[in-house]
Amino acid sequence: MTITSIDQVTMDQVRLRCPVRTDDLRALKLGDVVYLDGVIYTGREGLYHRLLDEKQELPVPWSTVSNVNFHCSPAASPTEGGGYNVRAVTATASFRFGKWMQAFFEKTGARLIIGKGGMTSKDYKRLYVPNQALYLTTVGYGLGAMYGRGITGVRAAHWLKELGIAQAVWVLEVSNMGPFIVESDSEGNSLFELANKKINENLAEVYQGLPQPVLRRFGEETDRREEVV
Amino acid sequence: MPSLRISGDRKTGRYPIPGTIPGTAAGLGAIPTGLIKEVARELMARAAIGIPADFKAGVRELARAEQNPLSAFVLKQINANYDIAEADGRPMCGDTGLPRWYVKAGNACRTEGGFFALERALREATAESTREIPLRPNRVHPLTRQDHDNNLGTHAPEIQYAFEPEGEWLDLTTVHKGGLFGSDYRMLFPADGIPGIKKFFLDTMVEFGRRGMACQPAVVGLGIGGCKDTTMRIAKEAACLRPVGDRNPDSQLAALELELKKLGNSIGMGPMGFVGSAMVVDAHIEIAYTHTGGMPCAIHTFCFASRRATARLTPAGEVSFRDDPQWFTDYYRREGV
Numbered sequence: 395m396t397i398t399s400i401d402q403v404t405m406d407q408v409r410l411r412c413p414v415r416t417d418d419l420r421a422l423k424l425g426d427v428v429y430l431d432g433v434i435y436t437g438r439e440g441l442y443h444r445l446l447d448e449k450q451e452l453p454v455p456w457s458t459v460s461n462v463n464f465h466c467s468p469a470a471s472p473t474e475g476g477g478y479n480v481r482a483v484t485a486t487a488s489f490r491f492g493k494w495m496q497a498f499f500e501k502t503g504a505r506l507i508i509g510k511g512g513m514t515s516k517d518y519k520r521l522y523v524p525n526q527a528l529y530l531t532t533v534g535y536g537l538g539a540m541y542g543r544g545i546t547g548v549r550a551a552h553w554l555k556e557l558g559i560a561q562a563v564w565v566l567e568v569s570n571m572g573p574f575i576v577e578s579d580s581e582g583n584s585l586f587e588l589a590n591k592k593i594n595e596n597l598a599e600v601y602q603g604l605p606q607p608v609l610r611r612f613g614e615e616t617d618r619r620e621e622v623v
Numbered sequence: 624m625p626s627l628r629i630s631g632d633r634k635t636g637r638y639p640i641p642g643t644i645p646g647t648a649a650g651l652g653a654i655p656t657g658l659i660k661e662v663a664r665e666l667m668a669r670a671a672i673g674i675p676a677d678f679k680a681g682v683r684e685l686a687r688a689e690q691n692p693l694s695a696f697v698l699k700q701i702n703a704n705y706d707i708a709e710a711d712g713r714p715m716c717g718d719t720g721l722p723r724w725y726v727k728a729g730n731a732c733r734t735e736g737g738f739f740a741l742e743r744a745l746r747e748a749t750a751e752s753t754r755e756i757p758l759r760p761n762r763v764h765p766l767t768r769q770d771h772d773n774n775l776g777t778h779a780p781e782i783q784y785a786f787e788p789e790g791e792w793l794d795l796t797t798v799h800k801g802g803l804f805g806s807d808y809r810m811l812f813p814a815d816g817i818p819g820i821k822k823f824f825l826d827t828m829v830e831f832g833r834r835g836m837a838c839q840p841a842v843v844g845l846g847i848g849g850c851k852d853t854t855m856r857i858a859k860e861a862a863c864l865r866p867v868g869d870r871n872p873d874s875q876l877a878a879l880e881l882e883l884k885k886l887g888n889s890i891g892m893g894p895m896g897f898v899g900s901a902m903v904v905d906a907h908i909e910i911a912y913t914h915t916g917g918m919p920c921a922i923h924t925f926c927f928a929s930r931r932a933t934a935r936l937t938p939a940g941e942v943s944f945r946d947d948p949q950w951f952t953d954y955y956r957r958e959g960v
Contacts, residue, residue: 403693405696468717469759482713482714484717487803511834537704538719540703540707542713557770558770558772559759560761589693593833593896593898596890596891600891604818606822607812607823623833623836
């Protein structure tokens with residue numbers, strides 16, 4: 395069943411094995427609560443820019459990494475034994491990476507993107523659906539300790555020297571990591587947009603009696619039903 | 624004319640330690656530098672891991688009132704995360720923010736080695752704690768994106784100073800504020816009045832509340848007046864340095880604080896921009912005298928990973944930690960000479 399209203403969300407709980415199979419993704423509904431097991435990797439501007447603009451290759455083939463990309467980087471430090479102390483992780487806002495997504499899907503075969511705040515349904519339909527990809531949003535968003543508990547190991551920290559701790563590509567082993575919420579489904583619908591639709595119904599009343607400012611700003615968005623991402 | 628250049632290295636921050644300054648040696652009534660650094664490191668860990676009791680209580684109150692199942696689920700996880708952070712000694716949020724320091728000194732306070740040594744101790748503590756806790760080294764060069772992996776850099780961490788007329792004590796507060804959304808500035812005018820402030824407040828909440836960009840529920844700080852930099856500064860201090868439940872001593876501002884809190888929680892939006900009510904844990908307003916023609920306003924949201932920690936140090940070596948930074952005092956808000 396496709397969720398078409400925020401009131402239809404049932405928040406069904408799902409365990410998902412990573413790398414993910416597209417069959418498993420097709421069954422996910424907007425608002426389902428997901429926990430992950432397996433291997434995922436982090437990415438933010440450092441990865442996208444280096445891989446897609448500077449055309450640098452990761453030292454290992456993407457097929458050996460994972461197809462689950464988490465928009466984040468950990469609070470971590472190297473240990474004396476040559477390992478890493480990774481304690482907490484939370485997502486970074488995903489809308490920033492929209493311009494790279496098509497090339498990223500093609501290059502890496504990613505099927506599941508995790509992050510903060512999602513993208514628009516327009517982006518999902520244009521970029522995600524043709525690539526059989528879905529988006530999970532982190533919860534909160536500052537659940538660093540909770541997600542940190544789900545990390546059981548660090549397989550690799552690629553480009554650590556080149557990009558630094560906050561931008562390196564961390565390949566993480568995870569167990570029962572979550573919760574995440576399904577934000578886009580296989581048709582490219584967005585849970586956040588369903589929430590917006592309902593919230594917009596109330597806004598006229600909340601703003602009642604409050605006039606426009608005496609001085610407007612150039613380029614200002616004035617329709618409060620719109621989003622800024 | 625003597626040169627203003629002093630020997631040292633801007634890149635590494637290595638400057639020679641100056642000779643003893645009269646009256647600033649430890650044991651002669653000055654607060655030892657070693658103690659300052661030790662306390663600063665403890666504050667960094669406390670801020671990153673523990674949530675202040677007032678904020679936790681505020682979030683739990685909003686959680687009790689939340690009717691929407693998705694928003695209630697998110698709030699439940701937020702509260703569980705607070706407990707996990709403290710139980711495991713992990714940073715509560717993976718975005719461990721941009722650590723900054725607020726330093727307040729009683730007029731008779733002296734620190735061993737003077738201000739130079741104090742700043743050096745705070746910078747050393749920031750770098751060492753980043754590795755030890757660990758924090759995420761968030762600080763990068765804005766253009767080259769170079770990261771020293773220690774949260775240090777040009778103008779980083781920010782160190783801000785204030786003074787009180789009496790006392791030998793030194794108060795240190797660190798604030799770790801993450802995220803990139805939920806702060807805004809607008810030049811309003813006297814003709815906009817209180818309705819203009821309310822609309823600016825709502826605009827900011829709705830704009831950055833969608834998809835939970837502001838990581839609400841949050842403490843919202845509002846700066847009214849001053850110059851652009853002043854209004855941004857006091858908005859941030861109002862959000863980050865006043866405990867939940869604290870009211871501005873000016874009764875008009877106190878009433879507006881409560882009104883804004885209610886207004887924010889009536890938007891119909893909850894955490895993550897889901898349908899709900901839990902947006903504003905508290906609203907704090909600070910004012911500054913401003914240009915006769917204008918009414919600049921700034922809003923700053925301190926997200927639910929609200930991280931601050933404060934301690935007082937004395938020359939006798941006593942250290943007391945507390946939740947309330949006590950940054951805003953009658954003296955700090957003074958109007959006359």
